[in-house]
Amino acid sequence: MSAVKIKENVYAVGIVDWNQRDFHGSTYKTIRGVTYNSYLIKDDKTVLIDLVHKGFEKEFLDNIRQVVDPSKIDIVIINHIEPDHSGAFCEIVKVCSNAKFYGTQKAKEGLFKYYGVLPSQWQSVKTNDSINIGKRTLHFIDTPMLHWPDSMFTYSPQDKILFSNDGFGQHYAANKVFDDEVNKDILFSEAQKYYANILLPYGSILSAKLNALSKTALDIDIIAPSHGLVWRANAAEILDKYTQWSSNICKNKIAVIYETMWKSSETMARKIMEGISSQGAEGYIFDLAVNDRTDIVSYILDSKGIIFGSSTHDNVCLPIMAGFIHFFKGLKVKNRKSFAFGSFGWGGGAVKEIEEVLKGCEGFELFPSISIQYAPNQEELSQCFQAGSAFAKAICSCN
Numbered sequence: 001m002s003a004v005k006i007k008e009n010v011y012a013v014g015i016v017d018w019n020q021r022d023f024h025g026s027t028y029k030t031i032r033g034v035t036y037n038s039y040l041i042k043d044d045k046t047v048l049i050d051l052v053h054k055g056f057e058k059e060f061l062d063n064i065r066q067v068v069d070p071s072k073i074d075i076v077i078i079n080h081i082e083p084d085h086s087g088a089f090c091e092i093v094k095v096c097s098n099a100k101f102y103g104t105q106k107a108k109e110g111l112f113k114y115y116g117v118l119p120s121q122w123q124s125v126k127t128n129d130s131i132n133i134g135k136r137t138l139h140f141i142d143t144p145m146l147h148w149p150d151s152m153f154t155y156s157p158q159d160k161i162l163f164s165n166d167g168f169g170q171h172y173a174a175n176k177v178f179d180d181e182v183n184k185d186i187l188f189s190e191a192q193k194y195y196a197n198i199l200l201p202y203g204s205i206l207s208a209k210l211n212a213l214s215k216t217a218l219d220i221d222i223i224a225p226s227h228g229l230v231w232r233a234n235a236a237e238i239l240d241k242y243t244q245w246s247s248n249i250c251k252n253k254i255a256v257i258y259e260t261m262w263k264s265s266e267t268m269a270r271k272i273m274e275g276i277s278s279q280g281a282e283g284y285i286f287d288l289a290v291n292d293r294t295d296i297v298s299y300i301l302d303s304k305g306i307i308f309g310s311s312t313h314d315n316v317c318l319p320i321m322a323g324f325i326h327f328f329k330g331l332k333v334k335n336r337k338s339f340a341f342g343s344f345g346w347g348g349g350a351v352k353e354i355e356e357v358l359k360g361c362e363g364f365e366l367f368p369s370i371s372i373q374y375a376p377n378q379e380e381l382s383q384c385f386q387a388g389s390a391f392a393k394a395i396c397s398c399n
């Protein structure tokens with residue numbers, strides 16, 4: 001992808017990684033690829049904001065070269081040091097040898113730990129710090145844990161652009177730059193998936209930060225994240241979505257997530273869903289053997305109810321469910337309704353194992369679990385239906 005002008009003298013110069021399918025190790029399936037966005041501002045001083053993944057240095061420098069000689073860059077702003085954004089750091093330090101680098105103190109420490117080098121000129125910055133680059137003054141805003149302790153935003157009031165790094169990102173490769181150049185429904189679906197899989201554990205921090213930002217009344221026309229499309233037409237809408245997601249505002253949605261061995265737990269899941277449907281609640285069944293975890297997490301982001309089921313194998317959960325509840329614990333999902341169900345042959349154990357995880361989730365209201373031996377009989381199927389129905393009724397009657 002070439003350099004693209006996003007505003008007068010502001011250019012997108014990042015990379016599209018079309019074939020990247022695993023992000024964060026194997027934790028995030030990026031079915032639409034990934035981008036590592038970077039931006040260049042030409043003013044009295046030339047500023048580069050954010051870098052790209054290792055391996056793309058040449059293409060990155062070629063993109064920059066379409067606008068300016070990289071060795072003439074005066075300022076490099078590092079909003080975040082995770083390797084998807086800092087992989088090209090060593091090359092940029094070398095090529096932009098006269099540039100002054102800006103980032104948080106934690107970014108400085110992290111970069112040195114990762115790469116063992118620092119630029120000759122480094123300025124640590126924090127909220128309320130700013131730099132004048134000619135007609136523009138760039139402002140820095142600490143955003144710790146959005147997504148790492150070092151993270152920050154950079155704001156250009158003259159352009160009304162918020163360079164938000166991981167915030168407001170989506171894993172969406174495209175040969176377009178702006179949100180209104182791609183399918184809006186897919187874009188928001190990818191933004192939700194990204195929030196759920198990357199930022200969900202930090203929702204309360206994000207909520208507080210969004211509140212603080214709204215009080216400063218930043219005038220924002222464009223949100224330029226470090227992943228995916230630039231928000232131009234839908235900047236206000238994605239801000240509203242972030243307010244909703246970070247406030248844990250959910251819909252009358254219920255996810256039934258299970259893994260099964262001889263279809264007994266699956267039969268239970270389907271009967272529970274029948275009960276849910278009888279109350280008119282929205283619901284979806286996810287068999288962990290065929291659904292991707294990344295999509296399931298996206299669905300549960302705004303689901304009031306999350307139900308987990310597994311057959312018992314050697315007195316514990318089946319292995320994909322064991323991995324899922326381990327991952328789920330780390331997401332720090334709060335204030336939902338839930339219960340566990342499953343089948344067993346003799347000793348049992350899966351339902352208990354799931355319940356232990358659910359009991360550790362903040363603000364979870366647990367409904368009675370259902371555990372059945374071998375295969376569910378008519379009476380037990382009726383119990384599953386009633387459990388689904390009662391659960392959905394409770395979901396639909398609460399705010």
Ligand code: FEO
Pocket residue numbers: 080082084085147148166226227
């Ligand atoms: Fe896109 Fe936290 O890195």
